[in-house]
Amino acid sequence: MSAQTRERIALALAQQNACEYCLSAHTALGKNAGLNGAEIDSNRNGTSQDAKAAVAVKLARSLVEHNGDITTAELIEARNAGYSDADIVEIITHAGMNLLTNILGKASRVEIDFPKVPINS
DSSP: OOHHHHHHHHHHHHHHTTOHHHHHHHHHHHHHTTOOHHHHHHHHTTOOSSHHHHHHHHHHHHHHHTTTOOOHHHHHHHHHTTOOHHHHHHHHHHHHHHHHHHHHHHHHTOOOOSOOOOOOO
């Protein structure tokens, strides 16, 4: 998966899980990976301006929201978007890693050492 799509997933989950540290970090990292402001806003809203990446972001959000209990239709949608089974495993792995770092960032109250980006209400 591209660095841009990994950052798209991280941004979507940081917003979904209300982790201000991760949102701030991945906004900066996303920009470094080539994401523009409109794309970052889309990611924070759970989608992407890139149709294929939008499916990955949507799947990652659903994985976290439903504790991994996604539907067959969601898997089919990912495959139809061009993701292989290995790609889907990578999306699942990134969702899990980002959930972990969101929890860590919130629980540890780590100081934000990136330009601060507030969580959307």
